[in-house]
Amino acid sequence: MEVTELLATAVAALGGATRDGQIEMAEAVARAFATGEHLAVQAGTGTGKSLAYLVPAIAHSLDDNRPVVVSTATIALQRQLVDRDLPRLADSLSGALPRRPVFALLKGRGNYLCLNKIHNGSTASEPEDVPQEELFSPMAASALGRDVARLTEWSDTTDTGDRDDLKPGVPDRSWAQVSVSSRECIGVSRCPFGTDCFSERARGRAAEADVVVTNHALLAIDAIGDLNVLPEHEMLVVDEAHELVDRVTSVATAELSPTSLGVAHRRAARVVSAELAQRLEAAIATFTSALFDARHGRIDVLDDELASYLTVLRDSAHAARTAVDTARNDPKTATARSEAASALSDVADTSSRILDSFVPAIPDRTDVVWLEHIEDGRSAGRTILRVAPLSVAGLLRSRLFGHSTAVLTSATLTIGGSFDAMASAWGLAGPRDDTAAAPDPGWRGLDVGSPFDHAKAGILYVAAHLPPPGRDGTGSAEQLDEIAALIEAADGRTLGLFSSMRAAKATAEVMRERIDTPVLCQGDDTTSALVQRFADDEQTSLFGTLSLWQGVDVPGPSLSLVLIDRIPFPRPDDPLLTARQRAIAARGGNGFMAVAASHAALLLAQGAGRLLRRVEDRGVVAVLDSRMATARYSGFLRASLPPYWATTDGAAVRAALRRLCDTEDSRVAR
Structure with missing residues (x-):
C-alpha cells in the first residue's frame, strides 16, 4: 500500500x-x-x-x-x-x-537505575556527589538517605528502572547515587547484575x-x-x-569545576595510593584557586600561570587514572574503580583538550574556551572552565x-x-x-505550510513608537505603559516572553500594581504548574523567559496576546556565539547576521508560534522593540515569522483585542 x-x-x-x-x-x-x-x-x-x-x-x-x-x-x-x-x-x-x-524508547544509561551500584556501590553511605556545604547538613543528609532508600525499594518493583517512571521524582544528587554513566559502567559481561540490567534490557528492546x-x-x-x-x-x-x-x-562541551574535580578526587582516593591522591588534591587546589582569581569570559590567550596549573592537573589525573586497575573482577569494588577511572579520564582529557585548543592561531581554532561564573544562591557562586566546539x-x-x-x-x-x-x-x-x-x-x-490562515487569525504588532530598549534589560516607562494597555485590552489572556528573568520579574511586579487581572511569573511555582494555572483561568497572564518561548502549548482564549519585550539577540558577552561571529567575519561573512540575527529570528519564530495552536485560535503577537520596524535587519527577522497581518497602529490593535475579548465573553455566556 x-x-x-x-x-x-x-x-x-x-x-x-x-x-x-x-x-x-x-x-x-x-x-x-x-x-x-x-x-x-x-x-x-x-x-x-x-x-x-x-x-x-x-x-x-x-x-x-x-x-x-x-x-x-x-x-x-x-x-x-x-x-x-x-x-x-x-x-x-x-x-x-x-x-x-x-516500538522502543531508548535513553542514555544514566537515566536507568544501576543494580550493581545499588547493591555494591557507594550510594548514600558515602554521598560523594553532594555539594561540600551540604555534607554537614543533617536535613540534606536525611533527605538523601530517604531518597536512596525509596529508590532501592523501587528497584525491586519497577519493570523499566527508567527515572521518568518514578513518581514523584528525586533530585539529581539523589539519582546520582543509584545510576552510572556509560563510561562508569563496568560492562555487562563483568557485572553480577548484567542479565537484569535495566539499561541493557532497554537496548535489547530497541534492537528488536x-x-x-x-x-x-x-x-x-x-x-x-x-x-x-x-x-x-x-x-x-x-x-x-x-x-x-x-x-x-552541549554533548560536545566539556568543563572543569571545583565540584567535578572534588568528586574526581574523592573517587580516586578510594582506589589509588595515598601519594597519588595527595598529588591530585594539591593540583586541584592550586588550579581552583587560580580559577577564582581569573577574569570571567572568553579566553583567547592562555596565560603561562593557568597553562602551568592545567598541565599539572592533567598529569596528576593521568597518573592516578593509570594506577586504577579496572581489570580486577571484583564486583564489590568494580563500581568504585570504574567511576574513579571515568572521572579521572574526564579531568585528564578535558585538561588536554583545553591546552591543545590554544596551539593553533585564533582563526584556525576549532574549540572555544571560556570561564563562567554562575550565581546559584551560594555566597560565592561557582566558577567553571568550559571548552566547546566552535561549530x-x-x-x-x-x-x-x-x-x-x-x-x-x-x-x-x-x-x-x-x-x-x-x-x-x-x-x-x-x-x-x-x-x-x-x-x-x-x-x-x-x-509544507500550515492549516492556519495566519493573516486572518493573527496580528503582528510592532510598537514602532517606543524608544529602543536599553542595555540594562528592563523596560522603559513607555514600554510598561504599552504592556498595561495591551493586557487591559485583552482582559488578561497574555503570555509575556522576556529576554531575561530580571525583566520578566520586574515587569510582573509593576503590572500587579497597575492592572486588575492576575499576573503569574516564572519562578513563582514549577513551570508546568504555572502553565496549567494560566490555561485554566482566561484572565490570567503569565510572564517568563526562555522555556516559555518554546514550551507552551495553550490553545483557546486563555492565550490571545503574546508579548515579546525585545528582539532576543544573544547576550553580547556570550563567549561561544561571539566566537562564532568572529570566525564567520574572519572568513569574509557577516557574523552578526549569520549568528546573532539568526539566533534571534529562530527564537522570535518560536515565540510567535505560541499564539495559534488550533485553527479556531485568534490573537495578537506584540513586539515591543522598535528595531523590529526600523533596523536594517528587520525584514530578515519578519521573514522568519508566520505571515500574520502586520501593523504599527497600537490603537487598532487594542481595539481588535477588545473585540476578541467581547466575542469570547459572549460565547461563554451562551
Missing part, C-alpha cells in the same frame, strides 16, 4: 481530517527514504507532522526489515510518541500492514524494534562518541530539529549525516525565509567532500 493510502487509513481511523501539508510531507519523507536524499521539512503547527513522518517510517522499516530512529529534543514528545501516537497508529493500521510494528525513539543528546553521543548505543540504522528522523545543534554542542557542522556532516539518511523537521526551520542557515549549521550545506567513501546524497528543503 502506498504511503498516502496508509496515511489516509490512519487519519480516518483516528478521526482526523485530511491536510494537504501532511500528505505532501509524508510523500516527501517516503521519497527521501527511497532515494537517500536528506530532507528538511518545515511543518507549521497543526500540520500533523508526527503522523507525516511516522507512517512512512513504519512502512519503510517493515519493508526493509531495519529500524528507523526517531530523535526528539524533549522528554514530553518522546513520551507522547511512545505512549500515545505510535500505539494508536499501530492500531489504526492493523489491517493494512503485514504485521504490527514494534522497528521504530526506536530517542533524544538528541543520545543521538549525539552515538554519532560523535566512541559508544554505539543505538541499534544500527540507515534512516533517521530528527523532530524538533531546530534544537539539534544546541543539543549536540558542530563538520561532526554532524561526517558522523551523522554521512551514515544515515535524515529527515529533519520542525515548525520553525526557515530563517529569514530560507533553509540555508539551518542547513549550514547542520553541515548539510557547504563544500562537498570529494574524498568521501560514498557520494554526497545532497539535501533539499520543503515548507
Whole structure:
C-alpha cells in the first residue's frame, strides 16, 4: 500500500481530517527514504507532522526489515510518541500492514537505575556527589538517605528502572547515587547484575524494534562518541530539529569545576595510593584557586600561570587514572574503580583538550574556551572552565549525516525565509567532500505550510513608537505603559516572553500594581504548574523567559496576546556565539547576521508560534522593540515569522483585542 493510502487509513481511523501539508510531507519523507536524499521539512503547527513522518517510517522499516530512529529534543514528545501516537497508529493500521510494528524508547544509561551500584556501590553511605556545604547538613543528609532508600525499594518493583517512571521524582544528587554513566559502567559481561540490567534490557528492546525513539543528546553521543548505543540504522528522523545543534554542542562541551574535580578526587582516593591522591588534591587546589582569581569570559590567550596549573592537573589525573586497575573482577569494588577511572579520564582529557585548543592561531581554532561564573544562591557562586566546539557542522556532516539518511523537521526551520542557515549549521550545506567513501546524497528543503490562515487569525504588532530598549534589560516607562494597555485590552489572556528573568520579574511586579487581572511569573511555582494555572483561568497572564518561548502549548482564549519585550539577540558577552561571529567575519561573512540575527529570528519564530495552536485560535503577537520596524535587519527577522497581518497602529490593535475579548465573553455566556 502506498504511503498516502496508509496515511489516509490512519487519519480516518483516528478521526482526523485530511491536510494537504501532511500528505505532501509524508510523500516527501517516503521519497527521501527511497532515494537517500536528506530532507528538511518545515511543518507549521497543526500540520500533523508526527503522523507525516511516522507512517512512512513504519512502512519503510517493515519493508526493509531495519529500524528507523526517531530523535526528539524533549522528554514530553518522546513520551507522547511512545505512549500515545505510535500505539494508536499501530492500531489504526492493523489491517493494512503485514504485521504490527514494534516500538522502543531508548535513553542514555544514566537515566536507568544501576543494580550493581545499588547493591555494591557507594550510594548514600558515602554521598560523594553532594555539594561540600551540604555534607554537614543533617536535613540534606536525611533527605538523601530517604531518597536512596525509596529508590532501592523501587528497584525491586519497577519493570523499566527508567527515572521518568518514578513518581514523584528525586533530585539529581539523589539519582546520582543509584545510576552510572556509560563510561562508569563496568560492562555487562563483568557485572553480577548484567542479565537484569535495566539499561541493557532497554537496548535489547530497541534492537528488536522497528521504530526506536530517542533524544538528541543520545543521538549525539552515538554519532560523535566512541559508544554505539543505538541499534544500527540507515534512516533517521530528527523532530524538533531546530534544537539539534544546541543539543549536540552541549554533548560536545566539556568543563572543569571545583565540584567535578572534588568528586574526581574523592573517587580516586578510594582506589589509588595515598601519594597519588595527595598529588591530585594539591593540583586541584592550586588550579581552583587560580580559577577564582581569573577574569570571567572568553579566553583567547592562555596565560603561562593557568597553562602551568592545567598541565599539572592533567598529569596528576593521568597518573592516578593509570594506577586504577579496572581489570580486577571484583564486583564489590568494580563500581568504585570504574567511576574513579571515568572521572579521572574526564579531568585528564578535558585538561588536554583545553591546552591543545590554544596551539593553533585564533582563526584556525576549532574549540572555544571560556570561564563562567554562575550565581546559584551560594555566597560565592561557582566558577567553571568550559571548552566547546566552535561549530558542530563538520561532526554532524561526517558522523551523522554521512551514515544515515535524515529527515529533519520542525515548525520553525526557515530563517529569514530560507533553509540555508539551518542547513549550514547542520553541515548539510557547504563544500562537498570529494574524498568521501560514498557520494554526497545532497539535501533539499520543503515548507509544507500550515492549516492556519495566519493573516486572518493573527496580528503582528510592532510598537514602532517606543524608544529602543536599553542595555540594562528592563523596560522603559513607555514600554510598561504599552504592556498595561495591551493586557487591559485583552482582559488578561497574555503570555509575556522576556529576554531575561530580571525583566520578566520586574515587569510582573509593576503590572500587579497597575492592572486588575492576575499576573503569574516564572519562578513563582514549577513551570508546568504555572502553565496549567494560566490555561485554566482566561484572565490570567503569565510572564517568563526562555522555556516559555518554546514550551507552551495553550490553545483557546486563555492565550490571545503574546508579548515579546525585545528582539532576543544573544547576550553580547556570550563567549561561544561571539566566537562564532568572529570566525564567520574572519572568513569574509557577516557574523552578526549569520549568528546573532539568526539566533534571534529562530527564537522570535518560536515565540510567535505560541499564539495559534488550533485553527479556531485568534490573537495578537506584540513586539515591543522598535528595531523590529526600523533596523536594517528587520525584514530578515519578519521573514522568519508566520505571515500574520502586520501593523504599527497600537490603537487598532487594542481595539481588535477588545473585540476578541467581547466575542469570547459572549460565547461563554451562551
